[in-house]
Amino acid sequence: MKYHEEIMHRRTFAIISHPDAGKTTLTEKFLLFGGAIQVAGAVKSNKIKKSATSDFMEIERQRGISVATSVMSFEYQDILINLLDTPGHKDFAEDTFRTLTAVDSVILVVDSVNGVEEQTRRLMEVCRMRDTPVIVFINKMDRDGKNRFDLLEEIEKELSISLHPMTWPINSGKDFKGVYNLYDKNIRLFTANTKADEEDTLAISDIDDPILDTRLGSPDAALLREDVELVDGVNGELNVADYLAARVSPVFFGSAINNFGVKEMLDTFIRIAPPPQSRDTSTRKVDVEEEKLSGFIFKIHANLDPKHRDRIAFFRVCSGKFERNKYFHHVRLDKDVRFSNPYSFMARDKSIIQDAYAGDVVGLFDTGNFKIGDTLTEGEDFYFTGIPSFSPEIFKEVINKDPMKTKQLEKGLLQLTDEGVAQLFTQFGGTKKIVGCVGELQFEVIQYRLLHEYGASVEFRALPFYKACWLTSKDSKKLEDFGKFKQVNTGEDKDGNMVYLAQSEWFLNTEMTNNPDIEFHFSSEIHKSA
Ligand code: G4P
Secondary structure: OHHHHHHHHHHEEEEEEEOOOOHHHHHHHHHOOOOOOOOOOOOOOOOHHHHHHHOOOHHHHHHHHHHHEEEEEEEOOOOEEEOOOOOOOOOHHHHHHHHHHHHOOEEEEEEEEOEEEEHHHHHHHHHHHHHOOOEEEEEEEOOOOOHHHHHHHHHHHHHHEEEOEEEEEEOOOOOEEEEOOOOOEEEEEEOOOOOOOHHHOOOOOOOOOOOOHHHHHHHHHHHHHHHHHHHHHHHHHOOOOHHHHOOOOEEOOEEEEOOOHHHHHHHHHHHOOOOOOEEEEEOOEEEEOOOOOEEEEEEEEEEOOOOOOOOEEEEEEEEEEEEEEEEEOOOOOOOOEEOOEEEEEEEOOOEOEEEEOOOEEEEEEOOOOOOOOOEEOOOOOOOOOOOOOOOOEEEEEEEEEHHHHHHHHHHHHHHHHHHHOOOEEEEOOOOOOEEEEOHHHHHHHHHHHHHHOOOOHHHHHEEOOOEEEEEEEEHHHHHHHHHOOOOOEEEEEEEEEEEEEOHHHHHHHHHHHHOOEEEEEEEEEOOOOO
């Protein structure tokens, strides 16, 4: 059972939030606790500054930071934590969605002032699709936020999750006095920039302890008692099985910038978060304890040096042991490949590793062999399922401005879309290439990178589509006819799957009603199960 200990020793997760809720700040506090960094400010925010969205230097700088912080590994209480970073900017949401396929659990940060925001909703949708266990951290309690009960209700309703408070706040904003730990039944008094040592903890015999009145003042003590009675009465003890099955999310209140309430959450995370899990593939479930290696690529990052096409492919180990210089089977290409310089990530430093186990993420140098969803095994043929691709929101036709560079353009478009920067569709009955992205910023990135890395000059022409749907039908004739009649609106994605490009919700609904034998899918699985 030598793999067993390695697996049980690991936790692989991501922190997700709407931009500005405090993800970077919380990440930094985690790394400080893990001893991976010594000083605050060492983790650079990976968000693109609002004022600089068209500044390519800014984009390049971001790419540098996000390679360095893609995976942060550190040890805490004898557990090896792999924290996978997710881009904050909404234009890169696809990247975040795919990263969520490589984790076993997430921590969701919600700003107590703003409550549930647009990105929070979309990220949680992905978590729900995958039944990912979620811990919620309600941040910025040092600011005048929403009423705590209203906030919890809003989160439950808007995100369709069931919450279980683990700590309970005593006021907020300038009156914020701390949190009552419903699990350990003690009080942590708020002090700015706490080191989270025992000094700040107020031991109480029970919630009726008169020391509460002395330290908090009677009105606040009374309010806390009322709240706790209510919350405890409804919730009782956390059922860890419900959390692991994604039926219940434990909630913590705190202030990341003040390092307040963070340690409680990290300690609970270590106690309850799932170790690497078994995963479904196109042919069977791969048990995490199997001794043969398997895993998949969930992210590809272009090299920062435009003169070199090498990329870093991020490989999540799902079972067995990854070894440097050992041959593994690249399922899609049906060829054996080996890696002489596989990387692991320790905070901001990359280092070459000899081996890695389930739950780990390995950075593989790639010269164009990988695309997202690719699987490595020790010979068996299967793909990991549940790596979805969502509909882009903006569609543009690619106009080639330099016909001499057509080959380079095609190569560039294929490679950039392999990286998952955008999706590429080809319209039926023509060769019109359509690029679909989540945000405008990506078109600028593509245009810039095609020119600088491939020498291909392009322009984009806006198209009036708002959504792509993947089409399937038991009756292939129906699909074929639909494609013929709706040439302008149909095409195929890079893998040859048929797509319908809808101009508006009205058109989409009409086509769905008129074509009951055709199924319209709003996300495509990169690899469907057999
Ligand atoms: P993000 O990665 O989710 O985008 O958020 P980030 O951690 O960068 O935090 C966004 C802003 O919120 C930062 O301020 C940060 O200092 C602040 N912040 C984080 N946690 C707390 C908290 O508990 N209380 C309060 N009051 N503020 C918090 P900024 O002004 O945008 O950046 P900076 O100049 O402070 O770096």
